[in-house]
Amino acid sequence: MALLKVDRISKFYDHYRAVDQVSFHIEPGRMFGLLGPNGAGKTTTMRMIMNIIIPDEGRIEIFGSQFREEHKNRIGYLPEERGLYPKMKVIDHLQFLGEMKGLTAHRARQGALKWLERFELESWAHKKVQELSKGMQQKVQFIGTILHDPDLIIMDEPFAGLDPINTKLLKDILLELKQSGKTIILSTHLMDQAEKLCEEICLINQGAVVLQGSLAEIKQRYSHNAVQLEYNGDARFIASLPMVERVNDYGNYMEIRLHDQAAPRDLFRAIARSGLEVTRFEAMETSLNDIFIEMVGGGNGDE
Amino acid sequence: MNKTLALIKREIKTKVFTKGFLIGTVLGPIFMIGIMFGPAFFMSLTETKPVNLLIVDKTDDLAAHLPSAFNDTLTNGQPRFVLTIIDSLTYAAQRPRFLQQLERKQLKAVVVIPADAMRGGTLIYMGKSISDMEFIQTIRDRINQVLNRQKLLHAGINPELIERLSTRLTIKTIKIEKGEAREKQLGQEWVTAFVFLMILYMTSLLYGNATMRGVLEEKTSRIVEVLLSSTSAFQLMMGKVFGVGMVGLIQYLIWVGMALGVFAFAAASHPHLLQYISISPVVLLYFIIFFLLGYFQISTLFAAVGAMSSSQEDAQSLSTPITILVVIPFIISFTVVRDPATPWSQILSFVPFFTPMLMFLRVTLMMPPWYEIWGAIGINLAAIFAGTWVSAKIYRVGILMYGKRPTLPEMIRWLRYK
Known part of the structure; x- marks a missing residue:
């Protein structure tokens, strides 16, 4: 039975369609990626799942029934636009957030202390939020989202603004949560993150679903003849080779898409004949990033 | 909840x-x-000191009666007004001195009652400040009161009758609540x-x-x-x-x-x-x-x-x-x-x-x-x-x-x- 069933929901603002007939469902215990470029309608979709805004059309079923206010206690939601009360002490703030999710003051405080330790913030517990660095505030925000041990965790761009160390910490904890049976929805426009974490994805663009399913299946469906090449020298001639469909050239690294009937070894021979100095040649499956760019149109995906 | x-x-x-x-x-x-x-x-502060008034009585008829019209006291029991009453001759002789006293605020005001006061005429009020209308009105009313008594007296009316006719009213307010009269200020x-x-x-x-x-x-x-x-x-x-x-x-x-x-x-x-x-x-x-x-x-x-x-x-x-x-x-x-x-x-x-x-x-x-x-x-x-x-x-x-x-x-x- 699906934990979340989104059935043809739409949201209009005046004459603008923010979300248009979006459907998907998520089984319990999965890591689900809601992907799309900025302004695609990801945030609006998540707000509708949280019942913060009401869809104009369609219905959403969560935990096997229509949305009820008390469902909010079983969901942890980290919005993209997040914030904290700057003048509150960290521990008081977390206690308040826990109480807002139905925890008793005592349990919220205990849980907060445990998580602060895990995030190496215990010495900051009695400092005001405004004294913390941006990264630390992010971590406090993250604790606030999972403090009440929610069954469903929804995170909108959780990695935005995190340094590599904290990104790894967050990723580890998300994987732990998933292993303990939690269902997680990640929204992001960073495809490499989604590719590493999610089992299922739903790609939306301009309010509508353009692609969805399990990641493995999608990658298979969209696998092209593709080659990664690391080189020194002038490799511009590759783009005009007959077996090449298109290239993505980074200067000394190149992603090459071949025509369907061509094989990587044809390219290998052609490059060998040219005398280009090659440090790595790898036949590969298509990256999610490639699929994203192909579906959404180039130039939209990076920031 | x-x-x-x-x-x-x-x-x-x-x-x-x-x-x-x-x-x-x-x-x-x-x-x-x-x-x-x-x-x-602040108003009560300015009131707690007696006021020095110089009254020039050109009619030569009011001097004896004026003090009784200015006999109110301050909350601390001191008289509110300290009157100096002089005739027109003294005034003419020492006018510069009085004006100097006004200047130094030893006097609050000099009030001149004209010789023809009984038949109308104009009171003259001289002061360093003439913006306190309420105070000036009070002075005028008090002097008028004395004048009126004198006029009645000159008209040959029995002084006792005048006394009875000119008693001043005090005001007391009463509010009606639920049909009961309750005195309240x-x-x-x-x-x-x-x-x-x-x-x-x-x-x-x-x-x-x-x-x-x-x-x-x-x-x-x-x-x-x-x-x-x-x-x-x-x-x-x-x-x-x-x-x-x-x-x-x-x-x-x-x-x-x-x-x-x-x-x-x-x-x-x-x-x-x-x-x-x-x-x-x-x-x-x-x-x-x-x-x-x-x-x-x-x-x-x-x-x-x-x-x-x-x-x-x-x-x-x-x-x-x-x-x-x-x-x-x-x-x-x-x-x-x-x-x-x-x-x-x-x-x-x-x-x-x-x-x-x-x-x-x-x-x-x-x-x-x-x-x-x-x-x-x-x-x-x-x-x-x-x-x-x-x-x-x-x-x-x-x-x-x-x-x-x-x-x-x-x-x-x-x-x-x-």
Whole structure:
């Protein structure tokens, strides 16, 4: 039975369609990626799942029934636009957030202390939020989202603004949560993150679903003849080779898409004949990033 | 419900236990008392010293009678006026000296009664300052009084008769309440009504604005969406309104405590002050009711304005119409004090936003029948429900909208959003 069933929901603002007939469902215990470029309608979709805004059309079923206010206690939601009360002490703030999710003051405080330790913030517990660095505030925000041990965790761009160390910490904890049976929805426009974490994805663009399913299946469906090449020298001639469909050239690294009937070894021979100095040649499956760019149109995906 | 409590708890924790709250709570009343009683206090200061008056009597007829017309005393028992009465010859001889005394403020004024005073004529008042019209009027009236007696005397009327005819009236005011005559001084009713009115007015604006700032703070710090993932927009708004209301109530309890302390101290040293503060429990009960009505009417609207705005400046200009809804009844209430029985002040006391101040004034000043009071309360409760409904709709949409200030048609569209 699906934990979340989104059935043809739409949201209009005046004459603008923010979300248009979006459907998907998520089984319990999965890591689900809601992907799309900025302004695609990801945030609006998540707000509708949280019942913060009401869809104009369609219905959403969560935990096997229509949305009820008390469902909010079983969901942890980290919005993209997040914030904290700057003048509150960290521990008081977390206690308040826990109480807002139905925890008793005592349990919220205990849980907060445990998580602060895990995030190496215990010495900051009695400092005001405004004294913390941006990264630390992010971590406090993250604790606030999972403090009440929610069954469903929804995170909108959780990695935005995190340094590599904290990104790894967050990723580890998300994987732990998933292993303990939690269902997680990640929204992001960073495809490499989604590719590493999610089992299922739903790609939306301009309010509508353009692609969805399990990641493995999608990658298979969209696998092209593709080659990664690391080189020194002038490799511009590759783009005009007959077996090449298109290239993505980074200067000394190149992603090459071949025509369907061509094989990587044809390219290998052609490059060998040219005398280009090659440090790595790898036949590969298509990256999610490639699929994203192909579906959404180039130039939209990076920031 | 628990979440509303959590919101209220947070509000109290972060607002009451701060230095700002303490300072505001202690200095607030001192400031207010300063505004209310400052002018009266300074006026009484200037009155506590006797006034030196030089009267030049060119008629040579009044000198003996003038002192009896200027015989009032100050509160400290000293005479209010110290008269020096001279004739026109002395005046002519020493005029420069008197003017110098005026200059040095040894004399407050030189008053010249003309020789033809009995047949009309003009009094001359010379002083360093001639802006105190009330004082000048008093001088004129007193001298006229003496003149009139002399005129009657010269007309051959029996002095005893004059005495009987010219007794001065003192005034004593009596208010009719529930068919009983209760003697009260004019000031007493007015002071009670004014103090309560002031409290209604100040709190509506103070705590209404605090609600607005609180909502705006949650919006601009972007914590609002985190909160919305825990509770509904309606609960969030009501949590803010109740939370700020509770902080206000705590402040009031502290003030009541302070007032009782000061009052007990004052009553012990100046027992006559007691007569100014006689508040019936019924009036107090109605005050609490109208206070709550006024607060909820205003603060839900302020909350909606906070949600609509993206900056302090937006909020400031958008809240002006609501501020006016508080200021107008306050201004009108001054005319209602003068005559609470006029039809239009009766009608206005049923209109939401006007009721809390105007109906409360009528309750203190003339106690209208119960069905009028409760009718107005009913109308206001309905208005609060309607206002809260509209505010909640606007709040819900506005709290997630950033950027440009919404226009009126946009706000009306918001009401229709699902």
